[in-house]
Amino acid sequence: MPPDRAHAVRRVTLVVALLAALSALAFMTVGVRGSWSFVLAHRGVRLAALVTVAYAIALSTVLFQTLTGNRILTPAVMGFDALFLLLQTALVVVLGGAGAGALDPRLLFSVECLIMVGLSGLLFRLLFRGEGRNLPLVVLAGLLFGALFRSLASFLQRVMDPNDFLVLQGRTFASFNVVDPALIGVAAFLALTATAVLLPRLSELDVLVLGREKATGLGIDTARLSAIVFALVAVLVSASTALVGPTTFFGLLVANLAYLMVPSARHADVLPVAVGLAVITLVGGQMLLERLLGFGTALSIVIDFVGGVVFLLILFRAGRR
Amino acid sequence: MIDIDKITKRYGDTTVVDDVSLTIPRGGVVGIVGPNGAGKSTLLSMVSRLIKANSGTVRVDGLDVTAAPGRELARRLSVMRQENYVAARLTVRDLVAFGRFPHNRGRPTREDTERVATAIAFVGLDGMADRFLDQLSGGQRQRAFVAMTLAQDADYALFDEPLNNLDIHHAVSMMRLFRRMGDQPGKTVVIVLHDLNIAATYADRIIVMQDGRVVGDGAPSEVINRRLLAEVFRVEGDIVEVDGRRLVSVAP
Numbered sequence: 001m002p003p004d005r006a007h008a009v010r011r012v013t014l015v016v017a018l019l020a021a022l023s024a025l026a027f028m029t030v031g032v033r034g035s036w037s038f039v040l041a042h043r044g045v046r047l048a049a050l051v052t053v054a055y056a057i058a059l060s061t062v063l064f065q066t067l068t069g070n071r072i073l074t075p076a077v078m079g080f081d082a083l084f085l086l087l088q089t090a091l092v093v094v095l096g097g098a099g100a101g102a103l104d105p106r107l108l109f110s111v112e113c114l115i116m117v118g119l120s121g122l123l124f125r126l127l128f129r130g131e132g133r134n135l136p137l138v139v140l141a142g143l144l145f146g147a148l149f150r151s152l153a154s155f156l157q158r159v160m161d162p163n164d165f166l167v168l169q170g171r172t173f174a175s176f177n178v179v180d181p182a183l184i185g186v187a188a189f190l191a192l193t194a195t196a197v198l199l200p201r202l203s204e205l206d207v208l209v210l211g212r213e214k215a216t217g218l219g220i221d222t223a224r225l226s227a228i229v230f231a232l233v234a235v236l237v238s239a240s241t242a243l244v245g246p247t248t249f250f251g252l253l254v255a256n257l258a259y260l261m262v263p264s265a266r267h268a269d270v271l272p273v274a275v276g277l278a279v280i281t282l283v284g285g286q287m288l289l290e291r292l293l294g295f296g297t298a299l300s301i302v303i304d305f306v307g308g309v310v311f312l313l314i315l316f317r318a319g320r321r
Numbered sequence: 322m323i324d325i326d327k328i329t330k331r332y333g334d335t336t337v338v339d340d341v342s343l344t345i346p347r348g349g350v351v352g353i354v355g356p357n358g359a360g361k362s363t364l365l366s367m368v369s370r371l372i373k374a375n376s377g378t379v380r381v382d383g384l385d386v387t388a389a390p391g392r393e394l395a396r397r398l399s400v401m402r403q404e405n406y407v408a409a410r411l412t413v414r415d416l417v418a419f420g421r422f423p424h425n426r427g428r429p430t431r432e433d434t435e436r437v438a439t440a441i442a443f444v445g446l447d448g449m450a451d452r453f454l455d456q457l458s459g460g461q462r463q464r465a466f467v468a469m470t471l472a473q474d475a476d477y478a479l480f481d482e483p484l485n486n487l488d489i490h491h492a493v494s495m496m497r498l499f500r501r502m503g504d505q506p507g508k509t510v511v512i513v514l515h516d517l518n519i520a521a522t523y524a525d526r527i528i529v530m531q532d533g534r535v536v537g538d539g540a541p542s543e544v545i546n547r548r549l550l551a552e553v554f555r556v557e558g559d560i561v562e563v564d565g566r567r568l569v570s571v572a573p
Contacts, residue, residue: 069408203427207419209409213371213402218473219395219423265409 009269012261016276023284024051031291049179050286052188053240053247054254054278059194060236061251062258062267062274063229066205069212071259072139072314074251075237078127079146080120081246084238086153087112087119089168093156097164105171105182109242113190117234124230139315179243187239194232201225202267209265247300249307254278256310322346323368323477323509328377330363330533337363339533340377347476350503351511352524356554359530361513362403362481368511369400369479381477395423399475403482405466407454413465414450417441420472440471444498459486467495471502478502480512484519496523517554517569521545529553542567 027047032039061074075081091112092100100108123145127138157165171180198205204225207215212222240247258274285299323345330338338360345351353361366372368379370386379386381398399420407416417440421433429437441450444464454462463486470478480499484492500523503510514520520527521541529537529544531553537544545567550558558571 071408203422206427207422209411210407210416210419213400213404214419216371216391217369217395217400218419219390219392221391259410265411265415 005263009262009264012263013269013272013276016261016273016280020276020279020283023280023287027283027287030287045181045184046179047283048188049181049184049243050282051279052184052191053244054282055275056187056191056236056240057247057251058254058258058274058278059191059198059271060233060240061255062271063198063205063236064233065255066208066267067226067229067233068138069209071256072252072311073142074249074255075120075233076246076248076251077139077146077311078123078142079144079149080123080234080237081241082146082149082153083120083123084112084116084241085246086149086156087115088171088242089153089156089160092164092168092171093160097161097167100164100171101167105180106186109183109186109238112242113235113238116238117231120234120237121227121230183242187243190235190239194235197228197232201228202271205229205267206265248304249311250278250281250300250303252314253303253307253310254281256314322382323511324380324383325364325368326378326380328364328367328374328379330360330367330372331375336533338367338374341530341533341535342377343528343535343538345477345509345511347507347509348503349509349525350499350523351509351526351528352520353511353513353528353530354515354517354520355530360533361530364530365400365479365481365511365513366402369398370394371400371402392423392426395473395475397475398477398479399470399473400479401466401470401481401483403485405462410453410455412451412453413441413446413457413468416454416465417468417472420469420474423473436474437472440468441465443471444468445494460488460491463487464491464495467498476507477509477511480510482513482515484514484516492519499523517545521567521569545569 024047027050028040028043057076061076064075064078065071065073091108095103127141127145157168160168204215204220207218207220208222208225210218212226215222215225254274254277257277258270261277262270262273264270281303282299285302289299289302323343325341325343325345328338328341329336341360341364353364355361363372367374368381368386370379373387381389381394384394384397386394386398414437417437418429418433420440421429421437425433438447438450441447444467446461446464446468449457449461454465457465463483467480467483470480483499484495487495496519499510499512502508503525512520512524514524524541526539527537527541527544528535529549536553537549546560547558550556550560550569550571556571558569560567561570562568
């Protein structure tokens with residue numbers, strides 16, 4: 001890479017990191033009244049959750065887009081987080097509210113995570129099987145699958161025992177405002193493990209951007225690499241969905257902003273900026289809404305609105321090409 | 322040596338490549354010609370392990386392409402296919418640098434940087450090394466991908482219809498480039514081509530395929546004749562000799 005481009009990458013990364021740190025600082029300190037120790041502890045837990053979610057979503061989206069070779073699809077658009085929601089619901093139905101309630105939530109989460117890796121692997125193969133895949137068809141199928149999973153989940157919720165439903169509600173009520181503190185540790189651990197698996201493979205992923213055939217020609221075992229990275233995506237999606245629930249367009253927004261801002265296609269350059277942007281959007285956005293706008297609206301609505309507009313813009317641009 | 326042994330590829334009931342056996346020794350330029358749907362590209366894809374054969378084996382210098390480690394093969398065999406679309410925004414230099422990946426695993430040395438620059442100059446894109454691929458014309462992009470193959474520096478370079486999108490000037494300079502590659506000691510270039518005259522002019526050996534089988538194999542002067550035109554390409558025409566080369570002149 002020429003030095004001026006390397007310099008530009010460093011500058012972007014630095015600015016984004018600085019803004020992310022500022023967002024976190026503001027989130028912790030703006031508008032504190034009463035006991036600092038209580039507020040800091042309370043907000044610290046939420047900050048940890050939001051940062052974990054930002055990290056998991058940014059990473060899973062960029063990885064997923066590298067695997068599928070396009071910048072419109074994300075795990076969320078393809079209905080993967082809805083799949084996790086359905087899985088959570090189905091598990092409570094099968095185990096019964098009492099059974100699920102008696103289990104350690106972390107154990108339950110790990111089981112869900114494992115099943116998620118298997119199921120989403122199947123779904124992925126179903127959608128991306130064959131050589132000549134048709135992008136609009138895949139988008140449509142993904143949106144349909146998402147709707148199907150959501151409907152199935154809400155159908156199960158309607159017919160299940162009301163006591164079981166209460167247990168389930170306690171677990172899936174999560175949003176950006178209310179996170180489940182029991183799971184933060186596990187989710188963060190999973191995200192870090194995923195990173196450890198990923199790091200030695202970053203340069204192989206860079207080659208995968210050229211497409212499956214060219215990567216094979218350059219000596220990469222694409223089937224193996226895809227399987228590994230896809231399992232990581234499934235784990236990361238599980239982690240973020242368990243913490244805050246589905247986030248339709250958030251990943252799409254931060255990933256595409258990162259591609260725009262970073263003048264390099266290397267994952268080692270793009271991923272940190274995507275994560276930083278996700279932290280700024282989530283932590284900074286939450287702070288603004290809570291402290292300055294007084295919970296006037298939910299952050300997820302704002303993000304989905306902006307993200308949805310970006311989604312349409314990219315879709316139209318891709319259509320014109 | 323590339324050793325293709327009784328290789329067959331079927332899609333459903335259709336047999337695209339039918340029990341083909343070939344050996345391609347080191348050195349020179351080999352052209353594979355044949356009508357559309359003859360199985361040329363499929364054969365090339367199986368040799369370069371992009372698709373799996375139903376039966377038969379391909380060995381490159383004794384390595385079975387379906388079993389040998391990818392990195393080992395990538396240093397011996399490079400392939401460039403027809404579709405060259407990349408979703409990411411890459412510059413010419415970024416793209417060509419990927420050709421060094423089998424050698425450096427993503428950690429370029431000074432030698433890699435020099436080889437990349439040489440490859441870019443070789444295809445005549447020196448002034449555009451820092452342009453993005455989507456700012457290039459179809460022909461320039463094609464040459465950028467050829468430069469990537471050059472940088473990969475494999476002993477056997479396979480090209481599938483590399484002259485698509487190129488006007489006659491660039492087609493000729495591309496073929497001259499392949500000729501120079503094939504003349505380097507120990508380097509072999511295998512090209513799938515449509516144009517018989519281009520094959521006759523630049524290849525040392527021409528392999529003719531029809532309906533998934535090899536129906537002709539030899540030096541251009543042995544292979545190109547009226548029977549080939551009539552039976553394989555189903556056109557009437559004459560063979561004319563120009564400067565000792567046999568060329569095809571098709572009846573209007």
